[in-house]
Structures are given as C-alpha cells and as structure tokens.
Amino acid sequence: MSSLFASVMLPFILAPWVPALYRKAGRRVGFLVAVVPVSLFVYYLGFLGELGSEPVGFRLPWIPLLGVDLSFALDGFGLLFALLITGIGSLVVIYSTYYLGPREDLGKFYLYILIFMGAMLGVVTADNIVLLYIFWEITSVASFLLIGFWHTREESRWGALKAMMITVLGGFGILTAAVLLYVVGGSFELSALMENREAVLASPLYVPIVLLLLLGAFTKSAQAPFHIWLPGAMAAPTPVSAYLHSATMVKAGIFLVGRMAPLLGGTPLWYYTVSAVGAVTVFLGAFLAIRQTDLKALLAYSTVSQLGLIMPMFAAGTEVAALAGAAHILNHATFKGALFMLVGIIDHETHTRDLRRLGGLYKAMPVTAVLTGIAALSMAGVWPLNGFVSKELIFEAMLHPPFGPDVWTQAFAVLAVLGSAMTTIYCLILAHRINFGKPRYGDAEHPHDPPAGMLLGPVLLVGLVVLLGVYPYIAEGPIFNAAASGHMREEVHGHVHNVPVPGMPLAMSLIALGLGLWGYRHLESVRRAFDQVRPRVHANAVYDGILAGLDRLSRWMVRVHMTGLLRDYIAYILLVVFLGIGLAAAASGAAFDLRLDLAPMTFVEAVVIALIIAGAIAVAAFRHRLAAIVALSIVGLMVSFLYVQLRAPDLALTQLMVESISTVLILLAVRYLPPLPKEQDTARRKAADIALAAGAGALVAFLALMTNANRLFPSISQYFVENSKPLGGGSNIVNVILVDFRGVDTMGEITVLGIAALSVYALVTLRQRTRGRAERPVDDPPVAFDDPRSAARDAREGEMP
Amino acid sequence: MSPNGLALPVVLPMLTGIALILLPRRAEWQRRISAVSTAVGFLIAVALIRQVRAEGIQVLYVGDFPAPFGIVFVGDLLSTLLVALNMLVAAAVLWYAFLTMDPERERFFFYPLFQFLLMGINGAFLTGDIFNLFVWFEVLLIASYILLTLGGEPYQLQEGFKYVMINMLASTLFLVSVSVLYGTLGTLNMADMAVKIAEVKDSPVVAIASVLLLIVFGIKAAIFPLYFWLPRSYVAPPGAVTAFFGGVMTKVGVYAMVRVYTLLFGVDDGFTYTLLVWIAGLSMVVGILGTLAQMDFKRILTWHIISQIGYMVMGLAIFTPLALAGAIYYVAHIMVVKTALFLASGVTEKLTGTTNLKKMSGLLTTHPALGALFFVGGLSLAGVPPLSGFFGKFTLIQAGLAEGRYGIVATAVGVSLFTLFSMIKIFRTSFWGEVRHKAAADRAVDLRTYGALLGPLALLVAVSVGMGLGAQFTVGYVLESAHQLLQPSLYIQAVLGSGLGS
C-alpha cells in the first residue's frame, strides 16, 4: 500500500510550493490548494466498507538502528479520522478563501494548513509510535503557526505559545512513554508491541507508561486541567478553529487513547483515569461555556466539554462504548465544524462575536440562522439529529462500565448528565437567543447571508447532521462499526438507533434536556449563580504563575552569582577544585602513600628558595607598583638561578631572557596605567582572600607531594637520553626534544607567540571608539530606529570593500 | 592517503594563516585564500573520515618517533568527525564573515587569526599526547582571546579580560594535572597512560587527576558550575565570531572530556557517574534558567550553550554505546544548529541594528525567508522532530531509560520544553508582531546583501534537516564511533601496537 504512504506525504511535498503559487495565482490559490484534500478525501473514501479491524499497511525502513521506520497502517479507526481530516479539510480550505480578507497572506496560511493536514494524516496512520510522535509534534507546530496567524495581535501570540507549550509538554509524555514501551516491549511498532502485551501489563513501568501517554492525550484533547490552551487558541482565524480546534487536532488525543487501548487498556488504572478526567472535563467545559459571552469562546469550552464526553468511550473497551465514541467523533465534527464556520460568518457579517450584542439574526440572515439552530440543537442531543443518536449510545455505554457499575461510574454518569444539561443551555443560546428576539446586529447595519461558496461547508455539514440523525444506518457499518472494530482490534457489530428507545439512556437525555430548558429560561439567575462559584484554583493562574515564577527565579539566579567580578569567578573555580579533589580523594578511599624521595639541598639552593618565597609574598603584599615589579623580577631571576642549580641550563637561560623582556614590557605598559591606590578591603574580605590563596597554595603543594610520593612508573625520558644523539643528531637533549621528538609542541608554541604579537599589534592599533563602531554591544544606550547616527553607521556597514 | 593526512588539518590552516600574514592585506585575497583553504580542509577531513571507516584508527607518528616517546596524531571516528564539522562550520562562518566583517577587522588579521584558531582546534581533536593537547589548547585560546577582543570595543575588552584570566587559570590547572600525571605515570602519551592507569586503577592519584582534568575541560566546556565566564564574553564580539565560538569552542572541551573518560578513566565507578550526572542535570537546568529572563537574542543563545553541554555530559555519564552515541550526535547537531542560530541573530542585527528583542518585531512579514530559517533552526535546537536535535535527544532518552536513569531523563525532557519556550519567545517577539523596525529597503542592507547573508544560514539549516532525515546514516555513524570509544583497546592497540616495533 505505497499509495497510503504517498497520501500522507503528498501535503508535505506540495506545501512548500504554496507561497510561490500564491504569488502567481493570488486569491484563487485556495481553490487550487483544495484539490489536495479533495483528492485525498476521494482516495480515502475508496476504503469505505473495505476496512475494519484488519489494517492495510505499508512499511519502509528509515532508521532501523533506532527502531523507527516509516510504517503505516490504516484500519477502520484511522479511516474515520482520515476522512474527517480530508473531508473537513476540503470544506475549510474553500471556506477560508472567502473568510480571509484580500490582504491576508494566504500563501503562508495554506502552507501551514497543508503541513498540518499531512501531519495529522500521519498521526492517524502511523504504526510506529515514534513516527506517530513525530507527526504529533508537527501538528503542534502547525497549530502554533496557525493560532499565531494574525500575529500582530497580542492575544494570538500569547494563545499560540500557550497551546504549543501545553501540547508539546504532552508530546514529551508520549515520547517518554514510547521509549519506556520500547524498554519493556522491545519495539516501537504497535503491531509488534501487541504481541508483547502481557509483558507490558506486567511491567513495573506500566503505570508510568500509561500516565505519560495519557498526559499526551489529555493535553492534546484539552482535558482538564490542560484545557486552558483551547480557548486561547480561538485567537486563530475561524476556519482554523473549525478545522484544528474542533474537528481534527483536538481529537488526536482521543485517537491516541483509542489506538493504545488494546495494548494498554483493559485495566482499572486506564479506565478510571480516563473516565474521571473525562467526566470532570465534561462538567467543567460546559460550566465554563455558559459563562462566556464570546461566541467562539463558548464554542471552545463546549468543545472541551464534548471531548471529555468522547474520551472515556475509548477507555472502556466495551463494544457499545467503542461504537458510541466512533459515532460521536463524526457527529461532533459535523455539528461543531458547522457551528464554527457559522460563527465565523456571523462575525464576518456583524463584526462581533459578543452574544450580548447579537439577536434576531433570523430576520437578517435566515440561512445562517437556520443552519446554526440545527447544528446547535444537534449538539444538545435533540431528536432527530445526529447528536441525539450518539449521545444515547454514550449514556448507554456509561451505564455499562467494563468493571461493573460502582459509585465512581455512577458519579461519572451524574457529571455527564449535569454537563449535558448545561450543554443544552448554551446550545439554546446559540439556537435561540441570537437568532430570535430584538434585532441586534453588532456593528453592522444590514448583515446578510454570505455568498454560496462560504455557505458550502456549513450546508454540507448540517446536511450530514440531519442525514445521520434521520438515517444513521448509512454510516453504521462502513464508518461506525469499522472504526470501532479498528479501535478494538476485533470486529464489532453494534447498532445505532434513530428512534428513541425507552430506557435509562433516554431518561438521562430527557433529564438533561429538561434541566437545560429550565436553566435556559432562568439564564440570568443561572449565570449569576455560576459567577458566585469561582473555582479557587484556576488552571490558567497555575500556568501564568509557573511562567512568572521561572522568570523571577531566572533573574534571581543570574543576579546572585553572575556578579561580573573576576574575583568571584576565580573563587568559584578554586572552590570547585577544592571540593572536587576532596570528593575524589574521599571517594577513592585508598590511603595516601607518603614515601618521599628527596634529593639533598645545598645552602645556596636554600637561600635561593628563601628569596623566591620572600619575593612572592612581597609581590602580593606591595602596594607600590614599582616595588612590586622589582619584587616580581627578583622572583624571576631567582627562579632562573634555581634552574641553574637544578641542572637545567636551557631553562635558566630562557627564563632569564623572558624575565628581562617581560619586565621591560611591564614597565612600558605601566606607563599607561594609573598608580595602585590604597585598597579599602574589609578585614573579612581580606581574610577570605588570604584563606582562599593559602588553600590554593597548600593544594598545589599537596599535589606536588603526592606526585613525588607516587612515582608509579619509570619515566619515558630514558629514551630521549639514549636516542638524542643517534636519532636527533644533537647532544643537548632538551633542544633535541624541542625541535625533534616533540617538534609539534614547539610548532604550536611559536604559533602562540606569533598570534600574541598579532594580537598585541591589533589591540593597540585598532581602536574602534575613535572612528565609531561597526557593531555595537548590546548594552549601549538604545538608539532610536530613525536616529541619523545609526543610519550613518548602516551606510558605512553597507559598503563592502 | 598515508597517515600523514592526519597532519593536514593542522598544517593547512597554519600555512594559510602564514600566507595571509605574509601577503599584502588586501581583503579580496584574504577572503579568497581562506575560503579555498577552508573548503579544501573540509574535503580533507571527509577523506580522513572515509579512511578511518575503511581502515580503522589512523595513527601518525610525528617525526617517525615511536609511541609513547614522540607525539602521535590519532584519527578515530570521533576526532575526524569533529574536524570535519569544525571545518564545515568554519566555512559557513567565513562565508558570513565575508559579507559582514568590517574592513578594519579584516585588515587587522581577522582571517589569519581565524585560520590559527582552526589549526588549534583541529590539533586538539587529533593529538594523542596530553601535553600536546595543552599546546593546542593554548593555540586556540590565544587565537580566541584576540578574536573576542579584536575591535577593541569597551565591552569586548572588559569581558575579554575576564575570559583570558579564567582560561589562564584553567591552563594552569591543566599544567598541574599534566605534571601530576607525568610525575606518577612517567608518560605523556594518552594511550600509554591508559595502559598504566589500568594497572593502578585504585590509586587516589588517578582519581584526583581525573577530577582535575574534568575541571580543566569543564571550564572550557562551560559545564555547571564552571560556566559563568561564558554568557557575557560570547555576546561581545561581532556576529561571525560569536557564531563560531557559540557553535564550536565549548565542544573542544566536551571532546576532551569524552576522550579522557573513555580512554583513560572510564565512568564505571559510582563516584564518577554521580558526579557527571549531577553536572549534566545542573548544567541543563541552570543554562535554561538563564535564558528565561533574557530579552536579548544573542544572550538567550549563549545561555543555551550551557544547557546543551549538559545533554552531552549526560551521554557521557550514562556511558553505554547508545548514550555516548547520543552525546556525540548532540555535539555534532549543536555545532551546526547553534552556529546557524547565531548567524540568524547576526542577520537580524544587521537588519534591525539591535539584538534586543523588545526593539524588533514583525520580521516574518518583512523577511519571511529569515523567519523560516530561524524557525526551523530553533525547532531543531529544541528537539522537535524530525530535525537533527530530535534524534540527539531521542537517543539520549532511549539510552537513559534503558539504564533506568529516570531522574536525568526527566530533567532532559523538561529542559527541552523550555528550550522550545525560549526559541518561541524569540520568534514571537521579533519575527511576529507589527513591523516596528525599518524595512530592509530603507536600510543600507539591500536585498542582495540580505539574500547573500542567508546563504551560510541556509547551508547549516539544510545540514541540520539532512542530519535528521538521514538519521539512519548519522546515528549509525555516531553509534559506530561510540563503540570505538568504548573499546579503548582499539585506540591503544593502534597507537602502541605497531608503534613499539618501529
């Protein structure tokens, strides 16, 4: 099935050409781009009825070393998503051509959209978890770019960042879980891992694997408390909200749970975690939706809530739950996709999304209003629309939990009913409040229905809403059961009903509807009541708090230790040396062997060494710089004298010469430096300095002693003594070593000298300040953008010799 | 090619540097000669890699003196790879420097100094002798001192002085360790040392020497807690220099750490592992914390260097083939991507006249190509798949979890999230937003120059993307070299085995 691979790659291959195409084709680019999703949609339609639990696959080695291959598998479950991705993708691409204004950068927009489409197709067809993760992250990146499409707006930039951070956090969870699975199960291939399911379940790593993986799913699907990014993502253009943030990307988390369930599911941990989070999310999402006045924000929270309803369906592992989940994925995509597009139209026409400023739209734009009403009622679960069909299934599944009903599952059901009741309330707001009553058109005088092209998407989707509500059997086999089968990895033959069947689920639906109706009639008091119950801890506040806290921590850290003082830096290094050597000595544990091997000392040598010691202390102590220089050169001279005593004539000569030359250099340089003032060190600081210095001296002396006492092996220098004449042709062994045995050292060393001379010359001669600056350091006072000075500087920079 | 090829990465830049000093300082000549030489150097390095892959570790007995007496150059998969990357990055940076370096700096020996820097770095990668390593360090350091301060701007001088003094202290400590090692082991050849250390593993001398060397190389590599010199000194010099330093310099320290720990000391005792893993974790955390409050393009990138060094140390600490491979991969990836990002910061500075993020915005609107290149580079740095950074991180995570090192893996993953955060911060504030800086057309940087400036950046980003998509090859290579490193007997055999006979 290499065509499968091609279908995933196609958007990626074509995406880079879109900006160029846009420059050529202008605004018509959308119709050209639409060819991609439409043809892919047709391609995937071809699989309808063919696929169930048995996937068709394709595999190409990519990085076999790491166990990451381009292996794809499409089954009924993936097919459902693929159809959504390409189908809604087609509608959205066409819709955006009308929605986005003539001044928008459509080239970039469609580039991002195509990348997203390819990545999303990759997610739902990948058989290798790492491959899945790769596509997963690309969807996050594409979503980031699309949320930030109107990047001149602060809320877009902020929302994009938040969405990215939270979804990528979850992505890392998936990656880590994938690697842990590899550790336990020996593969990244899902199909191979399935064979090792027992080992995975038995592993002590099972719990972290599940939690990390679910972290990925929950963040992507905006489950509480990670739901906070989704409302922020509404800063994206509405087609993006319709496509990514209601129909496809946010369902990737659900997909992941459904995909991994056969491997990791079937345990209480899996089921109860997902169900609990889902139930809380249903409730919280609906609760927050009612409080919104922005239509898009309302839809965003409603999406959160609906996702919480679907998610647990794929954790239960029962047939009815699988069927319910599959059906609601499709149904939700239809009505929510339509609603987003319709809200986009309303926004487009009235220039507002504030529902307090909207009303009576039915009079001005009847088609839009009717479509909105139908879609919203479907979301509320009103018969005979498709929302009703899947909601019945969901309630039924909730009543038949895999581990039998208990207090927890009952609580989940109650939360779901309460959530649905609140869903009814906000659906009625959408269906009734803005369409009827006193005309309020926002900023527009006479809004009207948009052109047919813009309505195409909503009409088709609402058509599906009705069709699947009235006659859901059309999708029962090829889509719902196929998807459920793919998820369960065994054939599922469930049934959907288009007529209400008396029973507990129907009762739950009716309670939800009734409560909702009552609530809608008392909307104002409900709102007031809700406003009273402010949650103590806002997930948003946590997010902001973490960022602000890290920012403070960062400043504090830099301020505290990056003092900019050389003294502190030297002290750090010394402390690290003390600590490191102390630890190493302690850790090695072996006793020190202090058998010294000493040569006799003559009187002259003693005097020389005494002078060196005295001189060194004098250099440190003298405040007068000439005195210090004299002391320094005495030290140098005595050191070279010591070299003579220690049978190192070459060293003595060199040291002597170097000493005289560097003394001259110091004397010359001192002319340019100010005299040394009295230092006002506090006694404590001085004591600290002396302690550090004494410690350092003692440490080096200790190392020397240790070396002396531990001559573990004879030196290689006997070789030089013996071979200096025969191999090097000289009898001055040191010189032969320098030019022959270790000639490379000398080569490097004279290079150092040469560089030093170039440096001295360049440093002294090249003075930037006198002739302005080519590149300013950042700490200069800010230069205004239109500062003539900077213009002059740029002019200079521009000319290349 | 005879083993003499190993001398070429040192000799060629040296000859080039000499030529550039001797020849009249005409900018075109200086540019052409250094460009040709660096390109040839890269090709030579590639040829060396091929040779090492085909024939195993290559050893050049300089002056024909047998090991351990003379100095040896050793080319294994790691060192030749790093030489090649060094030359590649250098080529890109030079290309950028041709377009941006101010004529004054060009005339004051920028190009020859750069060649000497390359010579020092290549020497450090290739030498098999600990004192010779010191010499190469000095060559590259003194070249770096002047490249950091060349131009004599006050900020450069002030931060350069601290950089020089700290490195001087580090060099001193290096010499102290050399004298401890020579005094006790009686040799300077690293292979010979490895043989002797293996005999006296328990001696406290060995433990102390290893920690001393760790500190010395740690200062160069800017690991925690020895990194404090880096964030300020690296932002001072011109863009090209910062880019090269940010990409390459600290990696020499990392290389030296990897070399001494694989060849001489090993990480098999609990103490060294604990030490390294804490260093790794804290480097990551502190480096990333440093970026969070910064609002300056270059400063964010320089703080990142520290946290990325942490990943490399992490690989070294875990010390399995996969972990070491991850570390090497990371080194290669960072050399390429970090340089690219610094170049991007340089281009934005050319365009807007600032590196302060608060003072620029909307670059994506005015310069979409730059925005795209930065975005891809930034994502790669943060380890977003399938770019090169991802596979480094992935390999390290895989190695860490396989060994059950959960703490460090969690740290690595968390830090990479905030790496992404800081890259996005740059993108959000300076590439997105209203166009607030002047459009390129109004400024002296005309469109042609701008297009040319993107050349080296695009080259490096392309390499990063290629490294990621071609991960089978790149990961294969680093795994192979990790295996080589974990069998020090191969190295010892190559150096001493045939050497003793001659």
Next chain:
Amino acid sequence: MELAAIIAIGVLFGSGIYLLLKPRLLRVVFGSALISHAVNLLLLTSGRLKRGGAPLVGDVPAPVTDPLPQALILTAIVIGLGTTALILVLAYRIYQEKGTDDLRQLRGLEDES
C-alpha cells in the same frame, strides 16, 4: 630539596591566587606571572630533581636529570610570555577605553534585564 621546592611552589601559587582576587588589573597580571612560575617549578619537580648532570649527552655516559619536564617548561615559559604580553596590553587598553583599572567597575551588569 624537593620539600623546599614544593614549599616555594605553594607560596608562589598562593600569592599568585591572592593577586588574582584583587580588583586592580595590574595586580591581576602580577598574579598570573607568579602562578606561571609556580607551575613551571611544579613541572620540574614532577621529574626527579638533581639526579645527575644537566641533560647534555657527553662522550662518557653519565646520569642526567630528566630532560622531558625541562622541554615542557620551556614550551610553557614561552607560551606564558605571549599570554603575559597580551594580558598587559589588554589591561592598558581597558584603562584607555573605560577610564578605570578597577575590575569592580568593569562588570557589565546594567545592560541585562
């Protein structure tokens, strides 16, 4: 002999470090000079001191002092000369540009957020 040399090394190193901790550029430079003396002597003592004549091969074979550390020190001395020259120049250029030789005033903090 070695003990005395080692004491000298310790004092040289300690004094040098003490000077490195001081805020005046010139004293820091002095410190670096003292430290390099210390390290050179340390290298010398890492071989054995005075175990024979100067390392010159005569006609009669005689024990000589370990020549290798001497060669290493020679290299180190020369490198030290180069570095010292650079540091000196750097110091006085800083004074020229910033008008101060006090490292406490050369901190570069004010520009950071």
Next chain:
Amino acid sequence: MNPLILRTSVRIHLYLLTLFSFYLLIRGHNEPGGGFIAGLLTASAMVLQALAFDARYASSLVPVREQTLIGLGLLLAVGTGVASMLFGRPFLDHVFHHTFLPFLGEVELASAVVFDIGVYLVVVGVAKWTILTVATGRAGQSGPGS
C-alpha cells in the same frame, strides 16, 4: 653617564649580542642554547637599543617588517615538516648530516636547525613587534593596510 659612551657601548653590545645569539642558535642542538634563547637574546639587544636611543631607531636596525619575520619563521618551522611529508616521510621527520664549517667546527646540517632558525625568527619578530607596539603605543613599521 655620558650618553655618547652609553650609545657607543650599546651599539657594540648590539653587534656582540647578535653574534653571540647566532652562536647560541647554531650550537643549540648540542649545548645549551637554541632558537628561543638566541631569539630572546637578539630581542633583548634590541630592547637595549630602544632604551638607549628610541624604539623607532631600534626597530630600524632590523629592516624587515615584523610580520614578515614571524611569517617566515613559522613557514620555516612548518616547512621542514611539510618537506618531510613531500618526501613521503612522516610529518616533521628531521634529517641531519654532519659537516665541518670553518670557525664553528663540526656542525650538522640538520633540518632541525632550519626548524630552530624558524623559531629564532619568530621570537625575534614577536619580541620586536610587541615591545615596539607597547613602547610607542602605536603600530611599528607595518602600518595598517597594504
């Protein structure tokens, strides 16, 4: 002291020291001496000149640009290595050959001596350049640009 006497004696010093440094350079392979020491000696001779006269005069005594000295020195040093490579020998493999020169006695014509001469040139160039630059606070003979 009478400046004339000083100057004359310093000049004589210069010739003597330079000669002596050549001697040290040549014999360095066998006796204490060699390129470094010889180079440094020549440099200190020039320092003396600079102290007695002025830096410019001192520098004019060696009428070669410092950067040329350094470049040539490095070239000689690395050149011996490259030469051995050209002959198919390992890098920096030195050859030597004994010969008899008047006044100096037996001297070997070793490529190592060429190497050492390179060292000598570099040291002279570096010392001269550095001291001049620092002494005058400006460039030596080689001004910026070509």
